[in-house]
Amino acid sequence: MSEELRELYQQVILDHNRHPNNYKQLPCPTHTAEGYNPLCGDRIVLAMALCGDIIKEIGFQGSGCAISKASASIMTSAVNGKTVGEANILFQKFQTMITSDLGTRLDRVALGKLAIFAGVREFPSRVKCASLAWHTLLSALNEPVSTQ
Amino acid sequence: MSDLLEDHAVAEAVFCPIDVFDVDVIRDDFPILRRRIHGKHLVYLDNAATTQKPQVVIDAVQEYYEQQNANIHRGVHYLSELATHLYEETRQKIRQFINAGSDKEIVFTRGTTESINLIASSYGKAKMGPGDEIIISTMEHHSNIVPWQLLCEQVGAKLRVIPIDNDGDLVLEEYYKLLSEKTKLVSIVHISNTLGTINPIKEVISAAHKHDVPVVVDAAQSMAHLRVDVRELDCDFLAFSGHKMLGPTGIGVLYGKEALLNAMPPYQGGGDMILSVSFEKTTFNELPHKFEAGTPNIAATIGLGKAIDYLLRVGHEKIAVHEDNLLEYANEALAAIPEVRVIGQARQKTSVISFVVDGVHPHDIGTILDQNGVAVRTGHHCTQPLMQRFNVPATTRASFALYNTREEINHFIEAIYGVIRLFK
Missing domain, CATH: 3.40.640.10 (Type I PLP-dependent aspartate aminotransferase-like (Major domain))
Known part of the structure; x- marks a missing residue:
């Protein structure tokens, strides 16, 4: 197997694909959204409970490829307990990482576990898989659940 | 027009059906099959999406622009x-x-x-x-x-x-x-x-x-x-x-x-x-x-x-025999893999195989196969209602053409085993 492929399908990613974190329905979400990638059929439903500005609880469900599922798993863990502003900054850093040129220096400290998706840069057709959960997060933040 | 028609008569004269189907001879007619993808020989199994083009087709398009280009049904020139x-x-x-x-x-x-x-x-x-x-x-x-x-x-x-x-x-x-x-x-x-x-x-x-x-x-x-x-x-x-x-x-x-x-x-x-x-x-x-x-x-x-x-020169009968052979060969090889399920077992089929692999999404299969030089289609193939009918979000599809070989299918099957090993 090629170096790039091994980088893309690291054990951590395969483990998260098999046993994702936060794969659950939330009892009382304040924000939800559905993300869909028509190209490959990846579908994810994301739900959050916000308390003020802080993401108190987050969960997702759906079906998709290993990259999209592992990304949803690690993303939900990364933003849990963070403010909306902090989540936005993480998204920017993540997006830069998976779309930037190979030579670009990455903020590995801030990215933490998210840095394992750096290998996605080598696979332009898979960038959407890695970012689906993030885009769903952003649209969920814009879609408060109606309380009426 | 007369010199044009004479040229054309020469072209018609060399047009005669082949006697024996030799896949190596056929492959020589398709320049793209000689190229490498990610350092591997191209194994092109996405023929239901589009087929590759033989040299005669590529030459005809080039010759048109180099020697024949003009608008039709208009000029007297x-x-x-x-x-x-x-x-x-x-x-x-x-x-x-x-x-x-x-x-x-x-x-x-x-x-x-x-x-x-x-x-x-x-x-x-x-x-x-x-x-x-x-x-x-x-x-x-x-x-x-x-x-x-x-x-x-x-x-x-x-x-x-x-x-x-x-x-x-x-x-x-x-x-x-x-x-x-x-x-x-x-x-x-x-x-x-x-x-x-x-x-x-x-x-x-x-x-x-x-x-x-x-x-x-x-x-x-x-x-x-x-x-x-x-x-x-x-x-x-x-x-x-x-x-x-x-x-x-x-x-x-x-x-x-x-x-x-x-x-x-x-x-x-x-x-x-x-x-x-x-x-x-x-x-x-x-x-x-x-x-x-x-x-x-x-x-x-x-x-x-x-x-x-x-x-017409190769002949649809010969093409059908060759492709049916490939289909049978690939079907048998896939049937021997317990994790693989083929979608669609119709009474009469052409050389298209859609399948799913337990625990592996087609998109991951597609990327890994691609790294092995194998081009397949993954996704819903623009047939979403059909995907719903079989209750799968997507499949991997291998589709064969006249220039594909058993060696290529072996390569494809090996790559599928590699996918399964990785995701085990």
Whole structure:
């Protein structure tokens, strides 16, 4: 197997694909959204409970490829307990990482576990898989659940 | 023109069918098969999406632009006459190829999708109204669903769908029940791009004709694999694309029975489709030009003619034997892998295999195969209702053409084992 492929399908990613974190329905979400990638059929439903500005609880469900599922798993863990502003900054850093040129220096400290998706840069057709959960997060933040 | 026609006579003289099917000789005709992908030999198994092109087709397109380029049906100058001759000669070739009764029944389009849209826009709007019904099947490509949905919305007609069984065969009894005095059109795929099912199109057509209902056949997947005879089938319309039969992209054909085409209003307005224009009234050109507004894709049309020559020289019978062999070989190899489930086991199939692997999403399979030089299609193959029927979000599809080999299938199967090992 090629170096790039091994980088893309690291054990951590395969483990998260098999046993994702936060794969659950939330009892009382304040924000939800559905993300869909028509190209490959990846579908994810994301739900959050916000308390003020802080993401108190987050969960997702759906079906998709290993990259999209592992990304949803690690993303939900990364933003849990963070403010909306902090989540936005993480998204920017993540997006830069998976779309930037190979030579670009990455903020590995801030990215933490998210840095394992750096290998996605080598696979332009898979960038959407890695970012689906993030885009769903952003649209969920814009879609408060109606309380009426 | 005389020197042109002499050149052409020489080309015809060397045209003779091959005696023996030798896949290595065939492969030499396709330059792209010599290239490497990610350092590996290309194993191209995405032929249902588009086929590769033989050198004769590539040369014909290049020669057109280098030596023959001019607009057709316009100039009195030499090049315009030459281009017109080559363009119209391809129309005759296609008429012979599908055994149509007249050149007037061969309309050039951009492809199958445009051909179907032409029927929906022109025939559909003229002939259909509220309460009328159009019958399609569960295994249609989106291009044989969406144009009819758009038409239904516009005229108040209804779409009815023939179900399929678990093997991927049409349930004909249900089809017969759907046919009624409300039915105004049947539009059905000949060969499923996702399952490979060859539909019993003759039965479908004769049943519709008993109700005086015309039938559209989507033959996008057919032409590179088997001969289609429109008069034997008695289909009313037939649509296909050049690029799925070794020809260039951007060129396709709509066959229609002359009486039907004659009665239809034009699809698009513009040059070439008119006899005379004044600001008060436009008189439309005769068939088939009535449906060919604007300057067409002349180079691709000529290329398509060469693709047909090539297919005829190899022979559809020999191609079918070779591809059936590959299909059987690949089916056996996949059946030996417990994690693999093939979707679609129709009674009659062309060389298309859709499958799922336990615990691995098709998109991951596609990326890993690609890194091994193996090109397959992953996703819903523009047949989302069919995916829902089989309750899978997506599949991996391998589709074989005349230039594929058993060695390539071995390589593909090895890569599948690699995927399973990685995800275990």
